[in-house]
Amino acid sequence: MKLSKDLLKKMIRSVKNTKPDEIGCGECFDDLHKFAEMELAGKSPEEALPLVKEHLDRCGNCREEYEALLEAMKNLENSV
């Protein structure tokens, strides 16, 4: 595997945005339902749960799951 310019940029950005107090996927998952409900209620989850927001910005898998959860809950609300 070779280090391309794009990969190097990606790594530098990722390093640059690294913070000591990041939470992992498990801690993000623990709060994901709260975060989603705040979003659906039109509140500001990124203010109440900033570490979750930062994790979602970094972690593609968690972000994908969060978006799918929002989609699921929106459809449930609409179908009630």
Next chain:
Amino acid sequence: MLNWFKRRKKKRTSYRSNDEWIEDLQNPPDEGAIEDLRNILIRGLKPALAKYVDRELEQFVEDIAQDGLLKILDNIDTFRGESKFTTWAMKIAVREGLTELRRKRYDDISIEDLKPEGEGEEVFSMAVSDDQPGPDRTTHEAQLMEKMKQIIDEELTKKQKQAIQALMVQGLPVSVVAEQMGTNRNALYKVVHDARLKIKNRFEVEGIDPDEMLNDL
């Protein structure tokens, strides 16, 4: 007394408060409540997973709802009432579905070079690519790449290099890589976080400004 409880549970409509869900799904779980929850999961999962599933969506969603239900019942005592019960339950089912889809999608990738016990192989060869020769690559760019290679070689453990190789270079999902490296997603995230912190600290020690590096590339 037990019959009174049974009769009362049967009277529930599909709407339940959090307390009612917990009561109905525990000791022992009420069939009607399980069926209601299954239907809710299916109604949510279908639109949420539709774009990821190209065939037999109905069957897939039903299977995931069933697996999700088991996980929800297993973990019901961890629900702390911080949201609607159904949001918490859906979170578990959605993760179940997407994890399964990722597992299927990457089912055929070789895991040999991801195994921690793999010996002898250079798992993170950072040799500068020679596929873009000539004027596009300045000497300075090549120096930056060599610098990064040196920092990675000197600072990161073999496991950290394996994780970065799989996640950033190969672009594999964290859930798939975690499974193949014999760890869990949270622990793998921590491994990579620790690696990023080490590189960041080394940047600081050497007075390297990431923004300057990005501008130079």
